[in-house]
Amino acid sequence: MNIVFLVGGIEPGRNGVGDYTRELVAALEGFGHTASIIASHDPWVSHCRKERQKSGQHMIPVFRIPRNAGQRERLCLVKREIERLKPDWVSIQFVPYAFHQKGLPLFFLRRLTQVLQPYRIHLMFHECWIGITRNSPLQHLIVGAGQRQLVRYFVKSVSPAVINTSNELYQAVLSRAGIHGDLLPLFSNIPIAMGAPEKWDGAEGSALNIDKISFKRKYLAAGIFGTIYPQVDLVSAINELHERARGNNQELLIITFGRSSSDGEQRLADALVTANLPVRNIRLGELSAKRVSQVMQRLDVAISCTPRQHLGKSGVFAALRLHKVEVMATLNDSLPEYDHMIEPSINTLYNRPSERWSVEWVARRFLEPLTIIH
Structure with missing residues (x-):
């Protein structure tokens, strides 16, 4: 399969979801699949650039769009790159603040639904919205209500074939909003080092x-x-x-x-x-x-x-x-x-x-529903 992953930023060591996605892509390539990453709101670049980022023995193709790009330009670039890659699946690694500094990416998600219409969609909720409990601060409750409505709109509009989240808390939060997500647990991004340990100075x-x-x-x-x-x-x-x-x-x-x-x-x-x-x-x-x-x-x-x-x-x-x-x-x-x-x-x-905390085990779990539907 050919899978394109959409994230916010992809600077190595500076973005947890970016690092997660890079490791997952490397594991998928190790299984013989083709995968690449588009970073649509990357705060660590000042201009668009294509590069390859190392993960283990793999060099991962990455397309980085700066956060300060114009919204229409950004969406045109995302659309053009996805069309060029011709994926079987587009996997959106969702964090609201990755796509908007205030966590309300209304314009981007509304236009993105049009870009994604021709493709099968996988949606991974690393975070869903803030203000998930009545104990939350008032400002979080207000912003979170807007984020919740935006997420529900986006899910309804793109109709993802597969929805995942990493933990049962977010699974329950999504369920209360009428969104069913299956668990895809996190993996360790620190592989076990083999061989003789290096000396410490x-x-x-x-x-x-x-x-x-x-x-x-x-x-x-x-x-x-x-x-x-x-x-x-x-x-x-x-x-x-x-x-x-x-x-x-x-x-x-x-x-x-x-x-x-x-x-x-x-x-x-x-x-x-x-x-x-x-x-x-x-x-x-x-x-x-x-x-x-x-x-x-x-x-x-x-x-x-x-x-x-x-x-x-x-x-x-x-x-x-x-x-x-x-x-x-x-x-x-x-x-x-x-x-x-x-x-x-x-x-x-x-x-x-x-062993179930390894990226290889999680990558197989990631592939199971995609393979069945594909």
Whole structure:
């Protein structure tokens, strides 16, 4: 099959949906399909350009249209590129704010329905709209109501043959709006690094240079990947993990890695002072995907900065579970209308076999309904 993916932006490492789509396309090409990406509102380019972006062993064809392009010009470019590619399917990777800075892409979606008329459509909701619960701020409720109406109009107009979303929360939100979507779970965008681990330089990484068996014997290794938000209960997590380590005659080692802020690092430092326990902390900062995998392979547990209710749309959670890391979720984001529906699904996420977090497994799930209809 020949599939064209439509996203907002596609700058490597700067756009989660763009990175997701690039990895998915690479997996599809690995299965012998043809796929390419159109970024219709790319904020990281100032003019239209075609390029190839690397994903694993694949070079993915990408057409990037700048965000500041005129609306009619943008739609003409999208139409022309789709016609040139002659796809069997067009897959829209939907996030409202990817197609409009205020999350209300009315003009674009209305005109896009005309462009898409000749094609089979797959619609993937990475996000649907804001203000999904009565606990939401008033402004979110107002904007979200407009986004909800726009999404319903778009779905009715393009009549997608397949609709997916990544988690049961959004599946329930869509269902309340009369939109049926099947689950297509997220995958890890951090593949498991094979072969001998690279040596770490400097004092921060020295603990990771000892062999894995000695490391596991000496440390209970806890990781925090990415941003550390104020709501995360670090002190309770540190106390619990320290007790576990002491019971196993181990030292507690906390490893922070990935893109974070100085505020987040300070929150951890403050929590360590408050806990007042003998804990070793090393900070590795941003790392390559291979390095991230090497760190995850050393972890016993990770402290999640994502609320339990949103774990299904967390790429970090997906990466940790692919690497068989236990995940502690210290945050709860109460959603009164949906809590009773999504709580069972959280247990399902934790029990999902590690191999089902791979891009290859998810790519096969993506293809199943498209192949049947095709």
